[in-house]
Amino acid sequence: MSAQNDNMNDADTLSHFRDSIDNIDAALVFMLAERFKITQAVGEFKASSSLPPADPAREEKQIERLRQLARDAKLDPDFTEKFLRFIIDEVIRHHQQIRDGK
Amino acid sequence: MSAQNDNMNDADTLSHFRDSIDNIDAALVFMLAERFKITQAVGEFKASSSLPPADPAREEKQIERLRQLARDAKLDPDFTEKFLRFIIDEVIRHHQQIRDGK
Numbered sequence: 001m002s003a004q005n006d007n008m009n010d011a012d013t014l015s016h017f018r019d020s021i022d023n024i025d026a027a028l029v030f031m032l033a034e035r036f037k038i039t040q041a042v043g044e045f046k047a048s049s050s051l052p053p054a055d056p057a058r059e060e061k062q063i064e065r066l067r068q069l070a071r072d073a074k075l076d077p078d079f080t081e082k083f084l085r086f087i088i089d090e091v092i093r094h095h096q097q098i099r100d101g102k
Numbered sequence: 103m104s105a106q107n108d109n110m111n112d113a114d115t116l117s118h119f120r121d122s123i124d125n126i127d128a129a130l131v132f133m134l135a136e137r138f139k140i141t142q143a144v145g146e147f148k149a150s151s152s153l154p155p156a157d158p159a160r161e162e163k164q165i166e167r168l169r170q171l172a173r174d175a176k177l178d179p180d181f182t183e184k185f186l187r188f189i190i191d192e193v194i195r196h197h198q199q200i201r202d203g204k
Binding site: 029049058079 | 175185
């Protein structure tokens with residue numbers, strides 16, 4: 001096999017993987033959009049019910065559950081916890097903005 | 103309506119929202135697990151083909167595409183870019199570990 005053919009195959013292999021990654025990323029974005037639609041409704045509900053934007057007890061339960069799901073899916077539980085924290089921090093920021101009428 | 107009934111309704115409303123959030127989070131975790139299975143294969147492929155762990159040109163394309171998908175889904179494009187950066191940083195860390203034989 002020529003060096004050029006080798007390179008073509010390498011490019012094909014990488015491109016094949018990347019197509020799958022792009023599909024998954026699109027699914028993640030649309031799923032996140034749906035999640036933020038719900039947390040937006042939660043933020044409005046909390047503001048109208050005078051509930052605080054953050055709920056540490058709920059967050060602790062979410063983290064424990066997702067760490068277990070991560071183990072089931074062979075995903076790093078520490079990364080998964082960081083991931084959830086990343087999302088929740090954004091949600092709390094939104095809830096505070098709703099509460100402050102921004 | 104008594105104060106107790108109001109509280110029950112509030113709890114029901116919140117619980118209803120949270121069930122949906124929990125479902126979406128499970129989907130996100132399983133989708134992420136699948137994404138890391140693919141990037142693990144990419145890491146091994148890159149190491150065996152002596153390709154560098156990071157690919158800035160590819161990352162730029164991914165970010166532009168996901169920012170557009172975010173706009174379509176009414177999700178904050180800046181948050182989406184931060185989200186992708188968060189995932190890619192973890193992937194590059196894995197690729198470096200594979201390359202260094204860890």
